[in-house]
Amino acid sequence: MRSVFYPHLVNGPxxxxxxxxxxxxxxxxxxxxxxxxxxxxTRELLKIRTVCISHAHIDHLVGFDTLLRAFxxxxxxxxxxxxxGMAERVAGRLAxxxxxxxxxxxxxxxxxxxxxxxxRQVSFRAANAFRPEEGPPHPCPDGLLLxxxxxxxxxxxxDHGGIPSLAFALEEPLHxxxxxxxxxxxxxxxxxxxxxxxxxxxxGNRGEMPFTVPLESGGEIHPPLAVLTRQIAHTERGMxxxxxxxxxxxxxxxxxxxxxAADAHLLAIEAVFxxxxxxxxxxxxxxxxxxxxxxxxxxxxxRVLVFHHSPRYLDCPEKxxxxxxxxFELKGGEGKTAPDGA
Ligand SMILES: [Zn+2]
Ligand SMILES: [Zn+2]
Numbered sequence: 001m002r003s004v005f006y007p008h009l010v011n012g013p014x015x016x017x018x019x020x021x022x023x024x025x026x027x028x029x030x031x032x033x034x035x036x037x038x039x040x041x042t043r044e045l046l047k048i049r050t051v052c053i054s055h056a057h058i059d060h061l062v063g064f065d066t067l068l069r070a071f072x073x074x075x076x077x078x079x080x081x082x083x084x085g086m087a088e089r090v091a092g093r094l095a096x097x098x099x100x101x102x103x104x105x106x107x108x109x110x111x112x113x114x115x116x117x118x119x120r121q122v123s124f125r126a127a128n129a130f131r132p133e134e135g136p137p138h139p140c141p142d143g144l145l146l147x148x149x150x151x152x153x154x155x156x157x158x159d160h161g162g163i164p165s166l167a168f169a170l171e172e173p174l175h176x177x178x179x180x181x182x183x184x185x186x187x188x189x190x191x192x193x194x195x196x197x198x199x200x201x202x203x204g205n206r207g208e209m210p211f212t213v214p215l216e217s218g219g220e221i222h223p224p225l226a227v228l229t230r231q232i233a234h235t236e237r238g239m240x241x242x243x244x245x246x247x248x249x250x251x252x253x254x255x256x257x258x259x260x261a262a263d264a265h266l267l268a269i270e271a272v273f274x275x276x277x278x279x280x281x282x283x284x285x286x287x288x289x290x291x292x293x294x295x296x297x298x299x300x301x302x303r304v305l306v307f308h309h310s311p312r313y314l315d316c317p318e319k320x321x322x323x324x325x326x327x328f329e330l331k332g333g334e335g336k337t338a339p340d341g342a
Contacts, residue, residue, distance in 0.1 A: 013307045016059045025195045032243040037063035045070040053082040055165040056089040075106040081145045083164040087111040087122035091132045099129040114155045149199040156260045158247040161285035165246040172238030176201045182232045189214040245270040248285040261299035271306035271320045289320040293327030
């Protein structure tokens, strides 16, 4: 399957958590957690449209000012999703500055909190000096925080020492694969229309709708969407990337993680300590590398990416990734036993 999500850790496995996910063909990106963001270029920052924050510990939110600084002059509505209490945290950050002279700025920040069955939604407009403006609650059926034709984001709260840390699933509702050879055979000229075409296919139920296709020879044709789909594309299960961090190694969290990450193409998951330090992991409410790998295996994830390593492993930087990989690749026993420490 051709990738539609391109994730990378902004600060590597030892730095502050921040997973930048570029969306193919859309000039858009999502950010999972907002640790230090200075390694990102302004161009990369300005592609972000949605920021999903697990919780407001400083290593997950310290980059917020970098983000705000980059977006201040932009005519954009930036969505920030987070656990209950996130609107207050953002209000607090914004209240730390003086905001006269920005009445003409169009930037809007909207904070959407996870809630069951609905969460708070609060907007902060630059034109209103970033004062909080309470909107109607946002329903979160099955943890759904955001849905667009190209992707949706779901959140699940995990226990992190008595506070919720949200884990996220970023999913493509349906993957539409284009057959390049069919495009050539039909004489269709590739271009941005293919992204619009994929969105229409994902919406479904519009098979009779004529769709404009540019031709290599010049001009265009207008076949019905269903005919065009049969000619140049096929559909399959969409891509899924999960982001899990700052979770206590307790049974309820582990079950929730396996359910959220089921059949993910990539599980990005914290691996703070080696499993020999499980007691320390319990005290600090974090996962071990072996747990991370085991959870990825139990969820049948295709790949696992570990991060949020404790600095105590800086002199053996591969140790945690190796331990996670070993547990991930372990054969047999899937789904039979709970991981150690469950
Ligand atoms: Zn934390
Ligand atoms: Zn953390």
